Amino acid sequence: MRAVILAAGEGSRLRAFSKRPKPLIPLLGLPLIERNILALRECGINDFIIITGCYADEIQNYLGSGRQLGVNITYLHNSDWKLGNGVSASAFRKLYRENEKYILMMADHIFELELLKSVIEAAKKMEKKELLLASDPRLEKVYDIDECTKISATGNRAERLGKDLKDFNAVDCGLFVDTGLLQKALAESIEQKAYTLTDAVNLLAEQGKVKLHFVNHNWVDVDDPAGYKYCENLLLRSLIPPKDGFISRVINRKFSLRLTKLLSSTQLTPNQITVLSFLVAIVSAVSFAFSNPILGGILAQFSSILDGVDGEIARLKYLQSKYGEIFDSILDRYADYLIVIGMSYAWYLSSDNNLLVLLVSTATLTGLPMSMLFKEKYKTITGKPYLPEINDGKLRYLPANRDGRLFIIMLGGIFNLLPATLLILAAITHFQTIFRLKVVRQLL
């Protein structure tokens, strides 16, 4: 499936905010249009047609052939872009292939990835003689509804679209899958001197040919500075993985998302941030070892927060890699080991009862990788992830995962309670392992 992106408009309301053409305004490290291309690439789309108008050269100079993004880009210029976006969409007609399904998207509408995926899923099932229109029925959640194109619908058929519709039950997200009908309607509507996309879509709606795909993920038309801010927050919130640990969700993400926002505009790669997090862990270990537990503790927690940032930046800027995941996972284990070794060493130096220190430290050290070991083994054997929220029962609040463990280490450092901290870590990690063996015995 090919995607047609409309990037012809002037975007005057954002002009005061940034000197760059609207599709090229960077938002969390990626220009709007580049984010849309990468998001669609993530959904398996590799061929793009960009319709330019106002800033044709700037856009083409920036994106080039698309090779750097791993996609193919063809440009079509619409010199009559001022007439309306219908004229721009109609420029695709000369490249349209008989019976082709294609996506039509606005360069400045930003969607959560899941929304795009659901539209592409729906596109696979749609019939030939209809137009699919992504629309949002969650009116209370739509950003700046006054500026939206409203839809009056019966079931999932659009009856009428318009910005000033009084009676409506959804709004147009500006994302279509066309099977050729829209191109015909555009020609007809332009002939009648009606130049907007909505004019053409209304012609099809009258014939009952506009099928609505109701979305339940967020999106925003980045049209003014407020929309820009709203979009930033939307994207940052979408970075939190559904299966986040408790401490991570309640504490770490508050900081990591801010850091991600800050770092997104830099060239730092996720793997570089992984290394940074590891280095912070080393400094934490050394701080513990040299009797500075407060610094050690705070750095351990900071390393834990940074450990969230690498994944956030990767998802935000479409830089995920399988190697990155493995690299992060292995370095995390080493970071954990080093911090516990630093703590044990400090305790060892200050204690008379060396054997007790050794016993507790070893118990802690051996407990550290068990949570991950267990979950990975469960996944490779059963093919399904082990779900702590469901399978662990009340023990899901046990802070035995990495976010919880490093938080405990921070507290232990700040209150200078290294022996107790090591003992608690040993106890919860091994207890969790034995408990989970019991759980899977009943489960499998």
Place this chain on the structure above:
Amino acid sequence: MRAVILAAGEGSRLRAFSKRPKPLIPLLGLPLIERNILALRECGINDFIIITGCYADEIQNYLGSGRQLGVNITYLHNSDWKLGNGVSASAFRKLYRENEKYILMMADHIFELELLKSVIEAAKKMEKKELLLASDPRLEKVYDIDECTKISATGNRAERLGKDLKDFNAVDCGLFVDTGLLQKALAESIEQKAYTLTDAVNLLAEQGKVKLHFVNHNWVDVDDPAGYKYCENLLLRSLIPPKDGFISRVINRKFSLRLTKLLSSTQLTPNQITVLSFLVAIVSAVSFAFSNPILGGILAQFSSILDGVDGEIARLKYLQSKYGEIFDSILDRYADYLIVIGMSYAWYLSSDNNLLVLLVSTATLTGLPMSMLFKEKYKTITGKPYLPEINDGKLRYLPANRDGRLFIIMLGGIFNLLPATLLILAAITHFQTIFRLKVVRQLL
């Protein structure tokens, strides 16, 4: 698909060897017929029809409704079993359903599981109007070829079958998939007073309706004491997993297969053997700690051998479970930890340079789980197993996997070289991890 098992004969040649009816003679812990039922269950077959004759009551009393084996068994009695096995096979006619495909198997022919799986795969693709016959073209590998039914074939069509055929290019494995043709041929052949299966198959072969499925796994007709021994070896050899570690393949399996043979006739479950292996590791750790490194080393290696037996018994007696795999994997980690702790403790007590001991011991301890961690993570992220034989290059001979590590520990114990052993273990495990990160960076 249903399976029909012929268990009507007398099996006189094995009678002297065991007093039990031939299909009920236990071989490596399972009576022949039960092994066949469980193997087919493993291939997804749950409905069985057993044709009895000579020992009808004994067989029916032993297997019952099949519920204990997780299958359904229906019995058909053929009082004319002495006439020939064609008469027994023909007894199924009254239960045959129009257009049904079914498997026809001898109770006393034992097949490697992969052979059965390939026949069932082939059955899915076969045409309606033919009989599928598993046949072995690897004449030099066939056991006791004199007693086999030979096949003269052109391509994969059988032209003629017979025990005394002089010119033949394959032998009959005694395993069929019938689409109804065979039942008709049996009726015709019995009418002509030709009572063996081969008589009926020959009628079909004359019409070009017998399609051969050429096997490339082993099987044996357990017909006499020599065949029984041959079958034991065949099954034991088939227990070695293709991706075995080097030490495991060269040393451990030699012992573990003997132990498996010994233990197969007991009621010991795989999980009990896992626990036993863990207990041996504990005794090894204690032996090391109490300055008996030779015993410690030997027990570590013995624990490693036992660690192979649980899986062998599970595969041999169809007792595999997902819980068992996870349980084994977690207990292995603890066993490794304990043994290294025991060794470190002994060194610690005898050394003046406590810090060096601690450093090396911790490095060893933290290296132990890395090989597994890496492989499991790789599998969950890429969906494919990490293949050391291919991806590790020359480092595939590095004994960093469990079989290699425990072997090194045995040597270190026997020669009382604990410090060097710990140092080597630390070096190879961490080196392997860093090396593999480099490999996957290029791979992914």
